[in-house]
Amino acid sequence: ARGGTRYLSGPAAQDYLDVPAFQRSGIEVAWMDYSGYPDYPQLWGAFEPAVSIVDLLLNVGEDAQRYLDRSS
Structure with a gap:
């Protein structure tokens, strides 16, 4: 439409x-x-990459943009 x-x-x-x-x-x-993005700190256990953007936002807050730039 x-x-x-x-x-x-x-x-x-x-x-x-x-x-x-x-x-x-x-x-x-x-x-x-989704390959090539840096790991970010998560609250529980080892880094789990197969989660939603909500996980990134709730774990790093306003710093999320830094993790979305693959060139960092």
């Missing part, structure tokens, strides 16, 4: 996303690559 032509999704959605349905509607599906 908004004229979008590309849908960017996390890689876990490859298990359930109906990619052909997007393609039939003229929408390309692309998969996000």
Whole structure:
């Protein structure tokens, strides 16, 4: 309805996303690559990279932007 032509999704959605349905509607599906981002301090245990952006925000707060820049 908004004229979008590309849908960017996390890689876990490859298990359930109906990619052909997007393609039939003229929408390309692309998969996000989360590699290359630095580890950040998490409250419990060893670093777990397969979590949501909410984890980053709740663990580092206003410093989150620093962890989103892959060139840092």
